[in-house]
Amino acid sequence: MDEDEIRKSAQLEQKHWWYAGRRALVRRLVRQVPPGRALDVGCGSAGNTAVLRDLGWSVTGLEYSPAAARLARARQLPVLRGDARHLPFPDETFDLVMSTDMWEHVVEDDQVAAEAARVLRPGGRLLVAVPAGMDLWSGHDVALGHVRRYDRDGLVALVESVGLHVDDVRSWNVLLRPVAKARRRRHSESESEMEPVHPVLNAGLRAAVGLESLLPVGARKGISLVVRASKPGPRG
Numbered sequence: 380m381d382e383d384e385i386r387k388s389a390q391l392e393q394k395h396w397w398y399a400g401r402r403a404l405v406r407r408l409v410r411q412v413p414p415g416r417a418l419d420v421g422c423g424s425a426g427n428t429a430v431l432r433d434l435g436w437s438v439t440g441l442e443y444s445p446a447a448a449r450l451a452r453a454r455q456l457p458v459l460r461g462d463a464r465h466l467p468f469p470d471e472t473f474d475l476v477m478s479t480d481m482w483e484h485v486v487e488d489d490q491v492a493a494e495a496a497r498v499l500r501p502g503g504r505l506l507v508a509v510p511a512g513m514d515l516w517s518g519h520d521v522a523l524g525h526v527r528r529y530d531r532d533g534l535v536a537l538v539e540s541v542g543l544h545v546d547d548v549r550s551w552n553v554l555l556r557p558v559a560k561a562r563r564r565r566h567s568e569s570e571s572e573m574e575p576v577h578p579v580l581n582a583g584l585r586a587a588v589g590l591e592s593l594l595p596v597g598a599r600k601g602i603s604l605v606v607r608a609s610k611p612g613p614r615g
Contacts (some may be wrong), residue, residue, distance in 0.1 A: 392426045396581050400588035405430045415474030420463050421481025425451035464490040471500045479508040483525045496541040501612025511604040517563035534604055543608040550601030554591050559602050
């Protein structure tokens, strides 16, 4: 993702329905996990990193982009610049490793997964969100610097290949998938969809994402996939 796109995303992050829904998802999935040390790999401008901090975690962000790292540090969060394929931490350092919409940017996602597993403590947890379905591939993915979108079986196989146990995999943004698919069929040029949204429409989209959390739709196709996994062995 180029620096202009990073700055645009940071400006949208506080109010845009997508980012608000993703923060709510992270909060919901992590709330019941006892806090410890967490690493947010590919933290961007650190909106989700701040969610972990607010839940009581001792959290560190890792970000490759210098522009995004500067934005993240402005939140008064500890952020290191580094490469997700070569994490600058010893083995078994963290109780939680999280990546939201980052793995799809890296050709060697197997190395990213292996590094996440390496720095997890036994009993530690992995939380990863990625874009789903190559049938949704469009100019939006090109503009954001994606190299792939994931299917459920491929994501599970990748996580299991590094020795982690997949506890749960679900779709996210299921209700809005038909809208996204229709939009992307009409707009094939390289252009990000992350743009300001009229407040009324933004509120409606936030409501749709919130409603989804109450419905049993996680097994259906969505815009994103979310996997939770754990490293075998007793925690701590």
